[in-house]
Structures are given as structure tokens and as C-alpha cells.
Amino acid sequence: MPTLTCVSPSPPFKTTSTSALSCGLRFVELTTSLPLGLAKREVAPVSPGSLGKKKKIDLFKHPNIEDVSLYDVLGGLEFTVTPEEVKKAYHQACLIYHPDKTGLTEDDPVFLSVKKAFDTLSNPEKKRTYDSSANFDDSIPPADLKERKFYAMFGEVNQFYQYWINFESWRDFTLAASKKCDHDVEGAEGREEKRWMMNEISSTCKKMKKAEVKRISDLLERSMNLDPRLRREKERAAAEKEEKAGREEREKREKEETEKREKEEAEKSAAEEELERKTKAANMKAVKDKEKKMLRKQKNLFRKLAMKAFETGGDDNWGSLVEANDEVEFLIEKLDLMTLPALSAALGNSEETLDTNGIKIVRGAFKSTKSGAENAFLVEEREKIKRADEAKAKEEADKAARAPRPWSAAELNALHKAVKKNPVGGGGKWEIIANYINQTLALPLPRSKDECLKEWNAICKKNAEMAEEKFKGADEDEAGETAKEEKVDDPNAWSADEVADLQKALKKFNSKMEKNERWTQIARFVATKNKKMCVDKYKEIRASLKK
Template identity: 30%
Template sequence: MVRKLKYHEQKLLKKVDFISWKVDNNLHEVKVLRRFGIQKREDYTKRVVECIGPAFLSFWQSQPGVTTDVLTLQEDDVLEDEKSSIFDEDNVSFLRSLDPKEWKDQDHYAVLGLSKLRHKATDDDIKRAYRIKVLHHHPDKRKGKGEEIRPDDDYFTCITKAWEVLGNPRNRRSYDSIDPLFDDSIPTASKKSTFFETFGKTFEENARWSERQPVPKLGGALSPREQVDRFYSFWYNFESWREYSYLDEEETEKGQSREERRWIEKQNKVTRARRKKEEMARIRTLVDTAYELDPRVLKFKQDEKDRKLAMKQAKKDAIRARFEEEERKVQEAEEAARKLKEQADAEEKAKQDALRAEREAQKKALKKEKTNLRKLVKANSYYVTNDSEMIKHMESLEKICESMDIDGIIKLVSDLSLNGREDYIKAITEAEQRIEQERQELMEVAKRSSSNQGQGKGNLAPWSSEQLQLLIKAVNIYPAGTSQRWDVVANFINQHNASGNVIRSAKEVLAKAKNLKSSDYSKNVLKVAANEKAYDNFEKEHKSNVDIDATTSQRFDNPAEQQGYSTTPWTAKEQQLLEQALKTYPASTAERWDKIAECVPSRSKKDCIKRYKEYNKLSRQVRELARKVKDLDPKDPFRVDCSAQLLEKLFIMGLIPTKWDLSLCDNITASSFCQRRLPVIMVKNKMSERISMATKFIEQGHVRVGAEVVKDPAFLVSRNMEDFVTWVNSSAIRKHVMEYNEMRDDFDML
């Protein structure tokens, strides 16, 4: 007699083979056979189904030969699985301590007895564990043993929920993402000897979250650099599959309406994204900590540092060698030039000596002929007929000697030997005429020069009181010793003269200054008259009833304000107005700085002049420093080091194109500094079309240099930082640029 199967026994009969085949009259006959009683045939169609329900049980019980052996086999299989070492021992007290209402907070692996395997358990392991729990703790079976069952609050519900979570791959993945036994902590600083053990274990545990497999190992102390770089490159680009839908506070299906369900789904997505971001930050912190403490990375960095130092030293040695070679060539060129100069000087000296010898010979010959002439004239008693002519002829002899050349004297001596007195009288007359002609020419020249001077003085414009004050002020500003002092003073007077009609030259300024210096103002009639009437004027002024408004004196916080300078920094707009005014009014414009100050309403004349001189002063200091370095001995190592450091600094600042020639420092001007301003660099990098537009972007906070946001348009960008000028991450301009270049991804759109 076949007994009636219970409910839990019906559930154990899950899989049977369903066989169908076609007969001649197109009818199908269905038979349910036991598992091990089927013989295969080629025309059978075989598939696995789960037969349940009262109709199937009635059919099963009506078949001949059906016994309880099947149930016995099922129980034997469960007992064999239970003896396996991968499953935990059945802990009834733990299961009874579970609260079915708090099933979401329970450890599903521990409930099914898989706490040893956890995420490593296969689907078959989970299925076998669930079968064991069902066999031992099903309510019907426990009820048959006499145990009291509470349908609404039975711990078997926790087993069912554990199976629903772990038996479904999607639900299991969601639960594994928040495994309560997983350690999310990050190891702190450790010793070098325990680094690989500590962090190797941590990275192996976190490797389970990787989307990409296989995950590279941390390696050991002897791992090559390629392996270390590949390991950290993988973890710095780590992609985690962890998702936190299991921790959703509200389920979407509980929403009463579509709008409520959408709102719940939106809130869940925000929470998941936040937790996902925290997880990626944790992974990044773990990798950063390991990278900072990794002894291999520290060794690689030290090796790289030593290599760079060696390269830098080699570069310095090369620069020093290049400088020494250049200095050697310069010295050789100077030595060759010196030799050529000495040779030329020797030749020139020989020529001069020859000319000097020739002149000496001519002088001696002239002196000899003059002596012969004097002897001849003296021997003939100066060709006089009476004593009254003696003195005149003696004086005339000296005039003849001074006015005639050697050829004339020789000819005169020969003529005197023939004719005597007549030729001597004739020579005296010619000498006097020659001397008188020269005197007349000198008088004409002197007369013309004096007339020109008188005419020039007659055209000089009178000096006004304003010009005299400017002259006194300029003489005090530019003291004695100033290069081209009087030209500078004249330019100062012409530039600041209000009238601008009279242009003063340096000679006029010098003459007027001497005149003022030599004048005695104590004898001035006007001054005497003013002194006599001083008391009367004083008495008259004090008798008049005039109300004088007394005002409190103004207090200045610093000497700059007292001298008329403003202490507020220059804005970009003021700088643009100043630069435009400097271009509009060149240096030759009269009252130039007054007109420039009018173009910059918020600044005074002194502020504009001071601003203009700042960059000029800095560039002048750089040129002066370069000149001092050039004056040092070329062979001095100190000069070589100073030259290299100065050129390196100026090259990094972007003021010179190369760092090999000190002569480039002479080309540094105020414009060189202006070319390194941030708006100019933005135009050069094609980030803006115009400097004015770039200035607006900077003031609005759209631009950063490296990690620092810069809002000052006057910021000077060095050559090293020129490539790090870019848009701020939150800038709308950056987003438009990335959209145009099709570079935006989903992460940037969050």
C-alpha cells in the first residue's frame, strides 16, 4: 500500500524527466518515470521540468511500484552534503535568535551555514546548503516532531529570505557589495619589513570588487619597475562593481503612484552614487597610502632624483665648459687683436717718427737758412743808408724770417747776393703786406662772429616766472654729476612748461643758471621797496574784517599718502587706460604726464609716473646686475656660477629666449615683463582672441594656473607654469569647450 506523500516530501520530488514521442495517429502519450529507469532513444525529446500540484501527486500515487525509496534517496543525499567540511554545523539557537522582521540586517551566509565560504561559494554550494536547512527546519517537519510553529513569526522565514537573496545572482551581487564582514579600513604607516604582508593582504581582499580580471599582485621587494608601475596604474584606474541597492531605505514597489515611485527611485540613485563615490575615494586613499609607503617607489624616486642631479651637474659642467671655451676663444681673439694693434701702433709710430724726423730736418734747414739770412743782412749792415733805418730793418728782418718759408728765404738770400738793398726793401714791403692781410682777415672773422652772437641774443625770449621756477626745481632734482645734466634740465623745462611756445636749449639754460647764480638780489630795487612797505601791508591786512575759515589739518597714515601717492593697488582697467595713454602721448608731447593723468581719472600724476617707473626700474636693475657679472674675470669660477644662475632664473621667468648668452640681458625692458602677464599668455595659448576678453575671464574666476585660481590680470606666468594655464573645472567655458571637442563623459555631467 502506497502512503500519502506529505507537503515537504512533495517538494523534494523536483526533477524528473519528461518524455514525449510521436505515434502514428498523431497522439502524444505522456509518462512520468523515475530518474534511473529511463533508456535513451534517438527520437526522444528530453527536457527538465518541475512537477508539482495535487494532480501530479494523484497521478504519481496511482502508478504501480511507487514507494518511499525516492524520499529515502533524497534524505541520504542531504545527509552526505551535511557531512561536508564546507558547511557550518547546524546551530538551532542562532536560527531561533533571528527576527524575521529584521531579515535585511541578518548575515545570509551564516543563516545558510556558508560563513566559511561566503562570497567564494558557488551556486551549487548555496543550493545544497539551502536543501540542508529546509530538510531540518521546515515548519511541517518540525510540527511533525511536536514543535510549536508560529506562522507569522517563524525563523524559517529568515532561511527563505536568505535563499531569495543568495539564490538570485543579481540579489546576491547586491548583498555581496555590502558584505558586513568585509574590512573597509586602510592600513596606516608600517615598517618596511611588514609592508608587503600588510598591504598585500589588503589589496587581495579588495581585488574581489574589480570589474577587470585578473588583478595584478603587489609583488615583493625585488619586483622590477615595470611590474610596480603596472600594479599602481591598474589600481589608480580601478573600476569597482560594488553597488549599494541592498541598502535602499525604501523600495520602489511600495510607491502608491507613479510619481512617488519615481521620487523613491531618484532618492535611491542619489544615495547609491554618494556611497559609490565614497568607495572610490577609499580605494584612492588606499592606493595613495601604499604608493607613499612602498619602499620600491621610494627607491625609484631616489634613483630618479640622483639621475636628475647627475644630469643637472652634467649640464652645469657642460655650461661651464662652454663658457670656458667661449672665454678662451675671446681671449685668443683679444690676443690676436692686441698683436695686430701693437703691429699697427708700431707702424704708425714708425711713420710718426719718420714725419717727426722729417719735420726736425726741415726745422733745422729752415733755422740754418734763417741764420744764413741774418748773417748776410748783418754783414751788410742791414742795408741801411742812415742810422734811423737800423731799428726798422732789424725788426723787419724778424718779420721776414717768420712770414717766409724755406724756399722763399733761400731765394731771398740768392737775390740779396745779387741786388742787395733793393731786394731787401722789396722783401720788407711784401712781409708787411702779408702780415696786414692776415690781420684784416682775422678782423673780418671776429666781426662776423660778434655780429652773429649779438643777433642771437636779440632773438632770445624773456624768461617767465614759471620757467624760472621750473629751472630752479630741475637744478635741484638733477644735481651736478648727472649725465648730460643741462640737456636733461632743458627737456624737463620744455616738458612741464604750461605755455609750450618757447623751447629752451641747453646753452640758454646754462647761461640763465649762471646769471641767476651771479645775481645779487640783496641790491634789487623791488626787494627794497617791498621791505619798506611790508609793515604797512601787514597792518592793513590785519585791520580788515575778513572771516577766515579754519579747517582741521589732514592726517596721513603713511609717507606715501603725504607725498601724494595712492596706496590702493592698480586695477586691470586702470592699467589698460595707462598703457593706452602712454601710446597716445609720446615723450615729446608737452605736459605729457598731465594729459596722461587726465586719461586715468582715479589716479594722480604722481601715481602714473610711479607706475611707469616700476618695471623700468626692475629691468634696469637686471641689466646692471648682468653688467657687473660681465666685468668679472672670465676665468673666475664665481663668474661662471653667477652667470649660469642668472641666465637660468631669467629663462625660467620667460624674459630671455635662451640661457647661453649674457648679452641677452641687455634686451630686457619693461615690455619683457608685460609679455609674461596672464592675459597675454592666454592669447598666446589660443584661450582668448583679445587681451581685454582674457582679462574679463580672469576677473570672473574662470582661469587657474596649476591648482590655484588666479583673479589678478597682472599675474606674471613663468615659463614652467605656462603649460598649466587652463580653465577651472567648474567653469562653464570649460564645459562648452569639452562639448565642442566631444570630450565630456557621464561623470562630468553629474
């Protein structure tokens, strides 16, 4: 087990030497890790029997009795000896060193040493003071100790550091301070001198205690600084702290991004709702304006027809123009867009088809409206108009349902994916494709399998037509290019410029020249044709002229 320099032989440590006091209690050995919950200075003593006995010293033969430890004076006791054992050892020593046995006086230094040993070791406080003055090795390892030597000098267990952090030394420096100050309190001549000596000793004790605490603190600090396990733990804690900070930063950033995204979505949703509200309000306003315009138009038409009917022959029904005007204006004010057209229709709907018999219907409507009762004619006309509007709406809905709905880009893309996932031969293929499109896009008006099949056939037909047109165009282009290439690449073809050059050469080099030389010069003049080609072209031109 590793050894450690220590200030006291306090458990759970035991001495490495069987003669602890004779060697000054210099080293202690860590036996086990400290038990959890070990209180300060509440430790069980080490059994004296486990430490063994030292060889007894003959005090009469010792040259300097003052240099012998009190434990050796009583027969080589260990520092863990109990008061009962001290008393027993003292009795045995008296049998040897008492003046009654030796014949010496009571001032015999040996017997005085025996008495001093008994008085000191039998008193726990005096014994602790004496033990504290032993020659301890107060040195501590240097701060630059190499890591490879660390375990040989310092402990291995984590409890070790906790023990020494909370350690309180029980060493009493009174005796050591007395020796250092060279004061004998018992030999003081007066009370003042004794008080002065005690103050000096107390001051020295405090300084020695302070140095003791600092030495232990330095030892602990150096040990913790050199322990690679503590360094690794610090590095691990730092890495964990950094990871935690990074995780918190990521969580904070993700939270901010989520809040930002939710805010943007909320703003977008609010903007869409506001746009929808404004659009709806605008549509409602447009409908109301249209209804107002139509109502105003119907009012003017009814007023115009009623006055025309009165002028034409309405005096038989209305007593006067004022009466007719009052009744007409009353109806215009009370009736709505559903009933006014019915009265206008009763009057013929126009001046050209004016029907004065409708005045009776108008007057009946006036009487029933004024009395608050429903007019049968108006009720019937209102129902007719309502049924006509419903029939028209149904017809438009049926027409819209029968009309093929255009396919959006998203729908076409989903259709292509669905067809690719469901090859030919699968049972219920187009039902699966329709369900895939409807579930993927969540369409408000689902697509049927017939629509999907029809659209796919149209796409295939269109692709086939485009491919055929492209193929035809490619054939025509290829044929044109081939003809062009044949025309350009034909070596026997003559251009107009080449023919003109040939004619000039024939004039320049006449027939008086040697025949072979002449055609050689002509070919050189034309440049793009050889001698044979020039001869053949000349013969061709001459033959055409003869014709």
C-alpha cells in the first residue's frame, strides 16, 4: 500500500515500524479507504496487542536517561497503551527501580524518570502533549514531483482527500513550545514570572499550530494538483459543463427558431384570415351593390309601367293620379327584389307589351300589403322565382360537376408517383392511385379513379403525339441535311462561277495551243476542277448548244 507522511498516528492509520516512538512516528501507512461517515477525531484505537512488544532497556546502563522515551522507561510500551497497562508496567518497573529495591535515594534519576513516565502516560492529556512532541518528519513532497512517482507518495482513494480536507490535528505543542522557549513553568519564582512564561509558551504554540495547519494544507494542495485522476475528473467536468452549455445553447436556439416559426405562421395565418375576411366583405358588398342596383332598376321599371298603365286605361281602376302614385310608391317602398319583378311581369314587363289588366293585381297587392296579409299572387310568384333560382343553381352545379376539373402541378406530380408505385397488373390499381392522391394532398374535392385514369390516358396520348411529331421533324431534318450534303459533296457539280471561269479560260487559251498543255492551263485557271472535269464540262456545254 502507498505510504504518506503524516502529522499524527490517528486511525485509520497504523505505524510501519514496531518501534514507533523510538523512530519518532515518522511514517504511517494507509490501510483502507476511510469508512463513510467517519467523524472527526471519533476513531477507534488500534489494538495494542496487534503491535507487539519491544525489547526492554536496562535504564541503569543507559548513558543518558533523559534521551530515553517514556514508553521505553516503562518497559517498551507502544503509544497506544491504555492507562491500565501503564499502571501495570509502572508496578513492574517499581519492582526493579524503586529505592527500596535498589537501595538508592528517591532523587535517583532513573526512579524519577519512572515516576515521570507514569505521571505523563497515565494522564490522557499529558500523554497527548508528550506524543505531539515526538520527532515527526514534517517534510512534504516537492511540487514538481513527476507523475510516475505520484502513486508511490500519495494515496489512491478519493476518501483520502476528503479525510485530509476535514482533518483537525490533535497535536498539543505545549511541551515542544516549552523546550523551544526554554521555560520551566514549575520552576518559576513567582506568579508574574509563571504567567509570563505561560503567555510565551501559548504564543509559540499558536505559531507552531499555524505552521502545522499550513503544512497539511500544502501537502493536500500538491497532492490534488499532481493526482492525474483529479485532473481527468476536472477535464471530464469541464467537458460536461461545455457540453451542457452547448446543449442549452442549442435548445435555446431551437426554441427561438420554433417561436420565430410559430410567430411567422401565426402572422401568415392572421394575414390569410384578414385577406379572406376582406375578400368575403368585398364579395358581400359587391352582391349587395348588385342587389341594390337591380332593386333600383326594378323600382324604376315598376313605377314606369304603373304610370303608363294609368295613362292608358288605369283610370277605371284608380280614382286619380295621386291615388295611383301613392299606391305605387307604397309598394315600391315595402316590396323587395323577389316580389317587384312579379308585379312588373303582371303589367307586361315593358311598354311595348303593356297589360292594363295587371292593374287589378297591383291594387290587390297594395291592399294585402297595407293590411299586413300575404298576397296569394305575390306568394306564388315568389315561390316561382325561388324554384327557378334553385333550378338554375342546380344546373350550374351539375354543369360544373360534369366539366373536367383542371389538374394542378401538385396533383400531376402525385399522379406520376402513384402510377410509378403501382405498376400494371395490380388489382384495384386506379382506386389505390386515387386514394394516394387524395390522402397525400388532402383535396377538398377528392379525385375519383375514373378521373385519374382519364387524365393518365390523356397524358400518355399527348406524350405519344409529341414523340411522333418530334420523330417526323427529325426525319425531315435528316433528309434535308442529307440532300444538302449530297449536293455540296457532289464533285461533278458546277457552280455558275466555275462555269464562267471555264468560259474565260477557253477564250484565253485557244485551240492553237498544244491540246494537252491547253487543258492543263484551263484546269489551273478554274482551280476547283481537274483537267478531265473541265474537258467533260466543255463537251456537255457543246452538246447542249448543238441541240
